[in-house]
Amino acid sequence: MNSSTKAALPMTPAADFEHVEHWVFDLDNTLYPPECDLFAQIDVKMCEFIMRALDVDAIEAKRVQKDFYVEHGTTLAGLMAVHEIEPAHFLAHVHDIDVSVVAPDEALGRAIASLPGRKIIFTNGSVTHAKNVVGRLGIAHVFDGIHDIVSTGYKPKPMREAYERFVQQSGIAPERAAMFEDIPRNLEVPHDLGMKTVWVRPAGEGGTERYQRLSHEGGEAPHVHHATDDLRTFLESLAR
Template identity: 40%
Template sequence: MSADLRHVDTWLFDLDNTLYPVESGFMGEIERRMTAYVERVTGLPRDEAFKLQKKYLADYGLTLGGLVEHHGVDPADFHKIFHDMSLEALAQDPELVAAIERLPGRRLIFTNADDVHARRVLDHLGLKHLFEDVFHIGSADYVPKPAPATFERMSAAHAIAPAATAFFEDSERNLEPAAQLGMTTVLVGPHAAASTAPFVDYRTEKLAPFLAHAQLREAA
């Protein structure tokens, strides 16, 4: 059965591994660059740097959080390591472009990436013109999802009405605070079907067909 999203007029999307498939391998390159950065900042061997990176991710919701807290890293310096990444692994998906284009109301990006990375990826995917704005990690004063304060900041910045908002994410834990606010939550990706989290309303492996077949309110 298609998802009933007729109550939705604000469409909130995560970026990485949500608006493009995990299988692209693009996030793998992001992770490799993060590990190399941790290695350079700490002087640890690569395998130890990788373990520390994952620990910071688990403890802070973002590798950057641990780097700032324990190593005094400048967030802007950290994010520069992604600005020259090749985007060749990411392919435009005409079905996804069409599916997002049919969504009535506002469309926003809510990402733990910075603004330069987000806009480069959106532009490459042919999606930038479909989104009203990007709420990025800088907008959140570098406090990442799933921090409730970041959801509150994003909601205030864009006058979000949670009951009329759907949030699409590849990270299950980032959906919990959205659900607590009253948003409709959609888990995206190959792992979605296995999720049993009570705060996830819908699960889909592929975003484009889910959106294409969803029940929507008629445009005014």
């Protein structure tokens, strides 16, 4: 698959990143393709958790899950706000999944390792989930840190507070940072903070219909500086 960008942007972006020394990567559907569909497993786990925690059937659990996602940014945020659910129990359950569907990608690891400066994962998932995924990819050693939903006080992207907490805790300088995300709306605040932004555009049809919508809405917006459907090739072009 060839790397590509938005029509208005050139395919030789290296000069745009010469100042970057902090490289921030989303995890799910960014470091691995949506076709792996880990969220399908997480979706089932969320429904199981809600059924037990709220003593409801599967239909009601699914309604709660989706409504809270829309109203609170994440299902977890809604469960915490409305039902005072203990977040650690929720995260442990929903991220107890099989990551063997993710294929190792040592070439991606080499591309990330070649970037000058710090490499950090910033995810709405948990550290445990991130470690499982990058361990399966075989690229855990290239990252200098992982910042998860716990570190942001359970404030999810795209909330501004999540990014502000991430910047404070990681010590990155936003004006010397770049962020890679599969959801365009999650790049709006990084753009406002001064980061270079890259939309890692899903190339296939993996994931739910809602994910396909979210992962493409806003892709042409000004806060998306570059786009690619091949993260490894894009990073290799920066190294060159």
